[in-house]
Amino acid sequence: MNPQTATTLLELRDLRTVFHTARGALTAVNGVNLSLHEGEVLGLVGESGSGKSVTLRSILRLVRPPGKVSGTVLWRGTNLLELPESRLRKVRGGEISMIFQEPMTALNPVLNIGEQITETLQEHTNLSSQDRNARATELLELVGIPSPKERLKDFPHQFSGGMRQRAMIAIALASNPKLLLADEPTTALDVTIQDQILKLLLRLKDTLGMGVILVTHDLGVVAQTCDRVAVMYAGRIVEVAPASELFAQPRHAYTLGLLNSVPGAQSTRRPLIPIPGAPPNLANLPPGCPFSPRCPYVTNACKLEQPALQAISSTRLSACIHFDRLEPVNAQPPPEVQP
Amino acid sequence: MKPSDHTPIMRVRDLTKTFPVASSGLDRVRGLPAKSVKALTGVSLDLLRGETLGIVGESGCGKSTLARCLVRLYDADSGTLEYDGTNVLGLRGKNLRSYNRRVQMVFQDPFSSLNPRMTVGQVLNEALAVHRLRSSREIPGRIQELLELVGLPKDASERLPHEFSGGQRQRIGIARALSVEPETLIADELVSALDVSVQAQVVNLLLELQERLHLTVMFVAHDLRLVRHISHRVAVMYLGRIVELSSTEKLFSSPEHPYTQALLRAAPDLDPSRKNTLEAVHGELPSPLNPPSGCAFHPRCPKAFERCTLEVPKLEARGLEGHESACFLYEPSSKFKLNLNLLEKP
Amino acid sequence: MAAPSLVAAQTSSRTRVRLKPSLIAGIVIIGSLVIMALVPNLVAPYSPTNFDYQAVLQAPSIKHPFGTDNFGRDVLSRVIWGAQVDMQIALFTTLFPFVFGTLVGAMTGYYGRWLDAIFGRIVDIVVTFPFLVLVIAIVALLGPGLNNMFIAVSAVGWITYGRLVRGEILTQKKAEYALAGRVMGYTASRIIFRHLLPNAITPAVVYWMTDMALGILLGSSLGYLGLGAQPPTAEWGVIIADGKNFMTTAWWISTFPGLAITVAGIGFSLLGDGLADLLRPKG
Known part of the structure; x- marks a missing residue:
C-alpha cells in the first residue's frame, strides 16, 4: 500500500467525541486524524479507554447520548457527521457495514438468520424476494457456513460462537459494502476459531474489494491481518505506520512499551518489561503527553505540551518527541530518566 | 531456571467430572435421557514441587473445571487426587481447611473476585484471623508485609476494591491467597482480563513470588504466549482430556498432537512477515454435550484415520522421554515410531 | 472498550456520599411519622378519644384543621395518634417476615438441594392463594385484633423475602469472591x-420499605373491615370506617386519614428507592 497512489476511501479530520456526564465532560476521542485507502486493512489498536471503539462508532454516529461527535468524517466526498439521519441510514449498513464483538447481542434472537439477511437486502438493494433468498444462501456460503440453505431457517441461538460471527459477517456483507468496520470481531472467540474468522475476513476483503478498519487490543491479530496500524492512547492517535515497520521498530514510547509487555518466543521465565502504572483515567489526564506519567523516556518537554502527530518518514507518523531515541523491541529498558 | 526437584507434590489420576444439564420439559415428555456435560474425562497428571505447570486449551476443554476440582471447589466424580501423599478427595471439615491452606487459588475476574463491601485490610485480616496464623497484635504488621509483597501501596488496606485498577485487584487476590502461606498456587486465567501492559506487571509479580516463596504454580490460561513464557511444563487440553504434556521447550518446538500443532499455528504471530493465509484447522469446537467418539479431535484432524474414530488414544510417552501425547500417529515409545513429517502445513 | 473505561473513570475518583432529594423527602416524611408515633401527646392538640358534644361534625377550621367527627373528636389528633398504631402495624407486620424470610432465603439459596425443594413446595402452596384472602382467613380463625393480624401477616409475608434473598444468594454464591471464601x-x-x-x-x-407501606394499607383495610385494630383505637383504617356514614356531609373524617395513608406510602417508597441507591456497592 503506497499512500500516495492509493485512493482515499475514508478520512477522519479532527474527530472528537465527548461524553457529557454529571461529573463533567469526558473526551473519549480527542482530535483523531486518519485516512483509509481503498482495499486496505487498517488496524486501530489500544488498551481499554484508548477510545478505539468509540472512534469506530463515531464514524457512523453510533454514539448514544450523552456522547457528542464533532469534526469531519469524509466518506466519498460527503461529511457523514452533517448528513441528515435519513441519508445516513443508507450509508449505515449499506456502503459501510459494521460487525461487533458479541454476535449474540448484535443479532436479533427472534428472527432467523435468513430473515435478518433478507431484511438488509430489502433495505439496501432492489432484488425481488426470490432473488433475496438466493442471495442470502449465497452469502452464507461465502462466509463458510456449511449447508447454507438449511441454516437460513436457524435462529442465532442454534449457531455456535464462530458460526454466529460468520452469520453476522454475512449480514454485514449483504449490502455490498465498500467499507467494513470490525469492532473486536474475534475477541470473544477461541484461538482456532479466531484464526478462521480473521482469514475469512482477509479473503472477503480481497474478493469484494472492501476497506476494513479492525479495532482490536491483540497485537498478534494486528500483525497477522493489518496493512497499516494506528495506535491509540487516551483518545489520541499516537502512532501510524505500516504493520511491518511498526513491529520492526516502534516510533512511539507507548507502542514500544506495548510490544515489550508481550512475552517473546525466547524469553522464557525472564521478567517481562511492563509499562508501569495503569491505563489513563480520561477524567484526569496529565498535561502534555498523556503517556508521560508511565513513560521511561519522559523529559520535561513531554510534560509541557501535547506533542502533535507528525510525519517522521514518508510512511509513518508519530506523536512522540523522542521517536528517534527509542530502543529496539525487547532491549533492556532505557537508563533512568535524565532531567 | 529449573524446578528445584522433580518429586510430584500433587498426583492426579483419572479425574472425571460430569455436570448435569437441566433438560427442558419437552425433552422429558419425549422421554429423552437426562443430558450431561463431561467436563473432565480421565485426566491424569503430576504437579512437580517448585515447577510451573501451564494448562492450555480453548473454551470447554475443562481447564477451569480441573483447576476447581484440584482446590475442591468441585467434587470430582471419580479418580484420585493425592497431595503430598494424602488423599484429598475424601477430606472434610478441618482437614479440608488445612489442605486449602496449603493449596490456594487465584481467580480470573478482577471485578467479582473481591467482596465489594470489604476493604483490603478486612479481606487479609479475615484470612489471617480465621486460620490463626498471627495473633491479633501481629496482624496489622503482617497485612503491611503482604501488601508490600504484592506491590500495593501502604494505604491500600483502608480502601475498597472499587478504588483499585484491574491489575491492582489481581494483586489483592494474590495477597489474599498468599496470606495463608500456601505451597501451591492454582492461577485460573490470572491475567486474561487485564490490559496487555498490565498483564506483564502481574506476570512479573508471579515469577518473582514463586522464586521468593518457593511456590509450586499451576497456571491455567488460554494465551499460548503467556503459558510458554511462564511454564516449565505445559499440558494441552481438548474436550475434557489432556492431549499432550511435555516440557515447554519440546512442546512448542516439536508438538506431537495435531491439535497442539493447530493451536500453535492459530495463535497470531507478532511478526507480520510470518503471515499464513491458510486456516490452522477447520471445523468448530465440538459440543461437550455430545462429544465425538474415539479421539475427540478426529472430526477436525487432517491426519485422522479409522482407528481415531473408534478408540480413545492414551496419554503416554510416544517419542522423547517426558513428552507425552495422546495420538495414534505415534506408537508408544518402546515400539517403532512412525516417520512422518508432522510439522508440515496442511 | 470505551464504555467500561468511562465507568472506571467516574468511579475511580473518590465519591462522597451525597443524598438525593427524593431520599431526603422520604426521610423527612417517615421521620415525622415516627415522631408522631413516639410522642403523639406532644404533637396532637387534643386527646384522640375525648368526646366534645359542643363540636360535633365541624368542618376544618383554625381550631380543628382536619375538622371533628360525629363525637366531636378532633380528626387531626386522631390521625396523629393513629400514626402510633399504624407505624406499629408497619413494623410488626414486616419485621418477622424480613428477618425470617431473609434467613430462609439465604439458607435455601446457599445449600440448595432438599432444603430448596421444600421451600419451593411451600412457595407453590402459598402463592396459589390471594394474599389478602389468606390473611383474612387466618385472622377469622384466630379472632380479630392487632396481635392476631400480626401473626396472620407474618405467617404468609416471609415467603416474598425468602424468594428475593434466595435469588440474590444464588447469583452471589457463583461470584468468584464467594468461591475464594470457600478456598x-x-x-x-x-x-x-x-x-x-x-x-x-x-x-x-x-422491598421491606415498600412492604411497610403495604402493611399499613393491609392493617387499615382490616381495621376498616373490623378485623384489625378495634374502635375506639385511633387507627387510620378505623377512622376511615368511622367516617363512612358521613361521607356526603362530613368528607373530612375519612379523607384526612386516607391522605395520611397515602403520604406514609409515598414516604416509604421514597425511602426504599433512596436506600437502594445508597446500598449499591461502588465500582
Missing part, C-alpha cells in the same frame, strides 16, 4: 453472613 477454608456460616448476605440483602431491604 480460603471459611465456614459456610461465615461465607453466608459475612460475604454473601451483605451483597444480597439490598433488594430485601428495599
